[in-house]
Amino acid sequence: MRLSxxxxxxxxxxxxxxxxxxxxxxxxxxxxxxxxxGVYSHLPLAQRALLRIRQIIREEMNxxxxxxxxxxxxxxxxxxxxxxxxxxxxxxxxxxxxRWGRDMxxxxxxxxxxxxxxxxxxxxxxxxxxxxxxxxxxxRDEPRPKSGLLRVREFTMKDSYSFDVxxxxxxxxxRLHYDAYCRIYARCGLDYFAVEAHSGSMGGSQxxxxxxRSDAGEDLVVRCPGCGYAANLEKAASRIAPVTDTxxxxxxxxxxxxxxxxxxxxxxxxxxxxAQNQIKTLVYVVDSKPTLILMRxxxxxxxxxxxxxxxxxxxxxxxxxxxxAAMGADAGSLGPVGVKNLPILADEALRGRxxxxxxxxxxxxxxxGVTPDVHFSAAYHDLRTVVDGDRCPACDSALGVxxxxxxxxxxxxxxxxxxxxxxxxxxRDGQSVxxxxxxxxxxxERILSAAVEQCHDDKGxxxxxxxxxxxxxxxxxxxxxxxxxxxxxxxxxxxxxAGLEVLYDDRPERPGxxxxxxxxxxxxxxxxLGTKKLAQGLAEVTVRREARAVDCPVDEVTGRVTAxxxxxxxxxxxRLSDIRPLQ
RNA sequence: CGGGACAUAGCGCAGCCUGGUCAGCGCGCCUGCCUUGGGCGCAGGAGGUCGCAGGUUCAAAUCCUGCUGUCCCGACCA
Numbered sequence: 271m272r273l274s275x276x277x278x279x280x281x282x283x284x285x286x287x288x289x290x291x292x293x294x295x296x297x298x299x300x301x302x303x304x305x306x307x308g309v310y311s312h313l314p315l316a317q318r319a320l321l322r323i324r325q326i327i328r329e330e331m332n333x334x335x336x337x338x339x340x341x342x343x344x345x346x347x348x349x350x351x352x353x354x355x356x357x358x359x360x361x362x363x364x365x366x367x368x369r370w371g372r373d374m375x376x377x378x379x380x381x382x383x384x385x386x387x388x389x390x391x392x393x394x395x396x397x398x399x400x401x402x403x404x405x406x407x408x409x410r411d412e413p414r415p416k417s418g419l420l421r422v423r424e425f426t427m428k429d430s431y432s433f434d435v436x437x438x439x440x441x442x443x444x445r446l447h448y449d450a451y452c453r454i455y456a457r458c459g460l461d462y463f464a465v466e467a468h469s470g471s472m473g474g475s476q477x478x479x480x481x482x483r484s485d486a487g488e489d490l491v492v493r494c495p496g497c498g499y500a501a502n503l504e505k506a507a508s509r510i511a512p513v514t515d516t517x518x519x520x521x522x523x524x525x526x527x528x529x530x531x532x533x534x535x536x537x538x539x540x541x542x543x544x545a546q547n548q549i550k551t552l553v554y555v556v557d558s559k560p561t562l563i564l565m566r567x568x569x570x571x572x573x574x575x576x577x578x579x580x581x582x583x584x585x586x587x588x589x590x591x592x593x594x595a596a597m598g599a600d601a602g603s604l605g606p607v608g609v610k611n612l613p614i615l616a617d618e619a620l621r622g623r624x625x626x627x628x629x630x631x632x633x634x635x636x637x638x639g640v641t642p643d644v645h646f647s648a649a650y651h652d653l654r655t656v657v658d659g660d661r662c663p664a665c666d667s668a669l670g671v672x673x674x675x676x677x678x679x680x681x682x683x684x685x686x687x688x689x690x691x692x693x694x695x696x697x698r699d700g701q702s703v704x705x706x707x708x709x710x711x712x713x714x715e716r717i718l719s720a721a722v723e724q725c726h727d728d729k730g731x732x733x734x735x736x737x738x739x740x741x742x743x744x745x746x747x748x749x750x751x752x753x754x755x756x757x758x759x760x761x762x763x764x765x766x767x768a769g770l771e772v773l774y775d776d777r778p779e780r781p782g783x784x785x786x787x788x789x790x791x792x793x794x795x796x797x798x799l800g801t802k803k804l805a806q807g808l809a810e811v812t813v814r815r816e817a818r819a820v821d822c823p824v825d826e827v828t829g830r831v832t833a834x835x836x837x838x839x840x841x842x843x844x845r846l847s848d849i850r851p852l853q
Numbered sequence: 854c855g856g857g858a859c860a861u862a863g864c865g866c867a868g869c870c871u872g873g874u875c876a877g878c879g880c881g882c883c884u885g886c887c888u889u890g891g892g893c894g895c896a897g898g899a900g901g902u903c904g905c906a907g908g909u910u911c912a913a914a915u916c917c918u919g920c921u922g923u924c925c926c927g928a929c930c931a
Contacts, residue, residue, distance in 0.1 A: 282880060282892065283865045287924055307923065355931090361854095362930070379931050413854075413929055421930085429931095469931095488930085679931075711931075729891095748889050782891035789891090800890055810890095 271740070273775045277314050280787050290486040292722040293418025295731050299791040308415025308423035315791060316718065318739035318771070320426070323717050324405055326457045326736065327428045333453075334446040336401040336430055341383045343407055347373035349382040353690040364409045364423075376409035381687045381709055384431045388705055389693035395435040398695065398705070399443055403430030405714070417486055419715040420675060426715060432708040435697055440682055440706045444476070447680050447710045448852040451480055455677065456845045458717050459734020461724060462677065464852075465491050468504040468574045469681055476682040478852075480712075481674035482720040491674045492656050496667030504574030507652055508660035508669055513546055515624040518639030523607060528636045532602025534567045537636060541627060544568075549620060549628035549640065551604040553588040553596060556580050560588055560596040564606055564616040564648060570655040571617075579615070579651050597631050605629035606646040607637060616648035675720045678712040722792075731792025732815050735838035740773040741765075742831050743788045746799040747781040754799045757809070757824060761797055764828045770835070789814065795834050797827060813838070 279300040287304070288294045296302045301316035312320060328338065350356040356363075356375075364376040377383070384402055392398070408427045415421050432443030448464070455462035460482050467479040479502055481491055492506035493499070501507070531540045538545050548567030553560055554576065561580075565571055577583055593601050596612060605628035606614050620626075620642050630637045642648065658671040685704040688694065694702045718737070725732045735741070744761050746754040758774065765772045773793060775784045788796050798810040798819060810819040811830050815838075822830045 279863090281864060285864070286859085286866090289925075304923090359931085360929095381931085408931090410931080414925095414927095416925080681931085709931085745890095750889075780889060780891085780893065782889095782893080785891045787892090798890075802890090 271773050273743075273773055274777045276773070278787070278791065279313070280790055288418060290417045290420070290723075291726060292420070292486060292719040295722050295726060295790070295792075296418060296719070299731060301791075302419065306423075308412055308421065310419060310422060310424075310715075315739045319718055319733070319737050320714055322737045322739075323458055323714055324426075324428075327405065327454055327712060327714070330450045330454045330457070331401075331403050331428065331430060334401060334450045336403045336450075339384075339402055339404045341377070341380050341404050341406060343377050343409065345375050345377050345383060347375065349386055349691070350375060353382055353687055355382070362410050362412065364411050377406075378408055378410050379427075379709075379711070380404065380406070380429055381431065381683070381707075382691070385687040385691045385693050385705075385707070388433050388688070389691050392433060392693065392695050392705065395695050395697045398433055398435045399439050400433040401430055401443060401446070402433070403428060403710075417488075417719075419719045420486060421488065422715065425713055428712045428714065430710045432710070433693075434706045434708075435695060435703065437684075437706055440684070440708055444680065444682055444708050445852050447708065448478065449849065451678050451680065451710070451712065452849040453846055454712065455480060455482075455717070456849065457842060458721060458737050459725065459842050460677070460717065460720060463493065463500055465493075465674075466501040466505050467679065468502055468578060475684055478680050479676050480678035480680075482677055482724060483672055484675050484720065484723040485673050486719075486723050487673040487675035489674050489676050490671055492669050492671050494662040494665060494667050494669055496662055497665040499662050499664045499669075502574075503656060503671060504572065505578075506656040506669075507663045508654075508656040509663055509666065510619060510654075510660060513623065515547070515626075518625040518641060520639065523637040523639045523645055525630055525632075525635055525637050527634060528603070529634045531634075531636075532600075537627065538567075541636070541638070543627045543638070547626055549605065549626045549642075551606060551629055553593050553601070553604065554585050555588050555592065556585040557582045558584070560592060560612055562604075562606055562609060562612050562614045562648075563653065564614065564620055565654065566617060566619045566623075569617060569619060570657075571653055572655040575651070575653050576615070579653070599629065599631045600633045603629040603631065603633045603635060605631055605637060605640070606648065607631070607640055609646065614646065614648040615653065616642065616650050617653040618650050619654055620648075621650050675716060675723065677716045677720050678710075680710040681708060683707040683709050726792070729786070730790035733792040733794060734842060735794045735835055736842055738792065738794050739771070740793045741770040741835055742795040742797060743773040743775060743793040744797045744799070745775045745781070745784045745788060747784075748801070749776060749778045751801055753804060754801065757804060758799055761799075761809075761827055765831060768828055768832055770832070794838055795831050797831065 281298045284294050285297050288297055302310045304310055347356055366374050368374055405428045409424055412423050415423055434440045434443055462480055462482050464478045464480050467477040469477040490503035492501050492503055531537050534545050534548055545567035550565040550567050552563040554563055597604050624641045626640045627638045628640055660669050662669050688704040693705045697703045722731050744758050746758040762774045794814050796812045807824055808821045809824055809827050811822050812819045813834055
């Protein structure tokens with residue numbers, strides 16, 4: 271492309287609405303423009319990068335036997351009502367009516383549609399397994415779109431679905447996807463990792479998220495530097511140092527007045543009891559029933575774990591009034607002793623402890639000398655939120671906690687959707703069995719954004735060679751010098767003939783403008799043509815990442831550029847050999 | 854949904870408190886000259902219903918009310 275007539279509206283200044291680096295650079299580089307909150311137009315540069323990402327995804331999906339479909343974005347309400355998700359999705363679903371008043375929606379995901387095809391068409395285990403996928407626009411009316419393309423209301427997803435006759439088959443399809451996803455991210459040049467994930471409202475038994483470390487991300491993940499254990503904070507487990515307790519002063523807890531002392535910190539100060547010797551008592555409303563949650567004083571409840579344990583997303587902290595009604599005391603003086611009519615869930619960290627301090631269920635009183643399983647009984651579960659520095663459950667190394675961008679998510683769905691929609695096949699024994707399903711998603715724009723987050727410097731984007739919108743940019747420092755222009759023209763023809771995507775900056779701009787734009791949009795290789803060097807028969811080749819110009823005889827430029835790109839690609843491809851299959 | 858902020862030319866902003874030569878600046882854009890290795894210089898020029906709708910006033914970008922949009926924090930998030 272000749273840049274003089276290419277639509278690449280770069281901006282010198284940072285638009286006010288952007289504050290994460292990928293958003294800033296994609297706006298400044300002329301990749302995207304915003305149409306509404308969480309709704310973006312992809313301009314030609316973004317479209318080129320996204321098409322390259324898409325091609326990688328297609329190749330890897332086809333490699334595992336995936337068959338590409340294209341499903342409707344507009345769905346009738348019925349299939350969503352059949353799985354219960356017409357209600358579950360709530361305000362996140364874009365809804366509309368057709369001219370006859372029939373309820374429709376814009377597709378947020380396509381379990382329902384693919385499963386309905388499977389229901390209508392698949393009859394026999396002999397037809398399985400199947401892996402079906404599509405690359406299509408998804409619509410989700412996010413409560414708070416943010417961070418440029420990272421959380422949006424309309425985006426492009428590769429979603430695939432596996433259909434197997436049994437769970438062993440699903441395990442295999444899941445592993446195929448896990449491997450394909452690793453290859454996709456590696457080939458896109460991302461430094462990614464997979465984490466064990468919480469399945470959320472998708473249901474299902476096992477789930478992994480694919481993450482790219484970035485402070486612009488919204489997910490907190492836990493990772494072990496020692497053994498590679500990695501999990502979403504919502505699911506992560508850890509070991510903690512044991513606590514040695516002293517014996518209580520007497521067999522029964524002692525009640526003490528604690529006027530105005532509510533928080534763990536206040537009690538620590540007032541009674542001189544360390545937080546780890548206190549029991550934090552929370553009241554949650556779980557499926558509209560009050561439930562007592564007990565944590566060690568210095569630990570935080572992990573709501574996702576509570577959700578997974580109770581099997582419902584319908585949970586929330588009780589209100590102040592609900593707490594008084596259930597416990598007879600204000601929050602700040604709550605405890606488990608004497609509680610008979612509420613379920614009590616305790617974190618594992620309280621098991622075996624003695625001589626703890628907690629609320630007395632009388633406002634402004636606490637009790638000391640409380641021993642779990644003696645003075646109250648509870649069901650123990652892992653409910654604690656891992657914190658940075660906790661020990662790895664597998665190898666005891668110190669765990670790190672950091673933010674990441676979720677670039678993909680895979681789920682073992684099981685039979686949730688096939689049961690709901692009646693998708694079944696006859697097995698080998700002639701019995702009708704529900705199809706066992708998996709569902710697998712990748713957000714294309716998130717890959718683009720994550721790549722920009724991960725690959726940039728103070729001048730702009732440094733695209734991985736495999737997903738860059740162009741391979742090489744030719745920059746003659748002047749369009750007035752006919753020798754420069756002739757040589758640039760010649761490079762343009764030769765490089766295109768060599769199969770490269772070439773951007774030719776033939777604008778009558780000053781060199782600084784051209785260099786800055788080339789750096790900003792992140793094209794991996796630049797050829798610079800200047801008068802003095804050309805008089806010696808030389809041009810310069812600069813790899814964007816290295817920012818160091820190398821002189822090159824004019825006749826060797828095409829070969830040099832081709833070799834530089836091949837080296838960049840080879841470096842990325844080499845990472846494929848690091849992929850470890852899912853255990 | 855709770856909290857906070859913003860909305861003036863394509864982009865970034867000032868002006869608003871204290872109403873009246875306040876429609877202004879920088880960048881970008883157009884024309885000409887000049888310059889040509891990291892966003893050059895000079896001269897001239899185009900471009901804005903000051904988010905929308907009401908209200909107060911002789912007079913509103915400026916004060917008041919309502920609405921809409923956008924961003925940030927939190928909640929939420931297959």
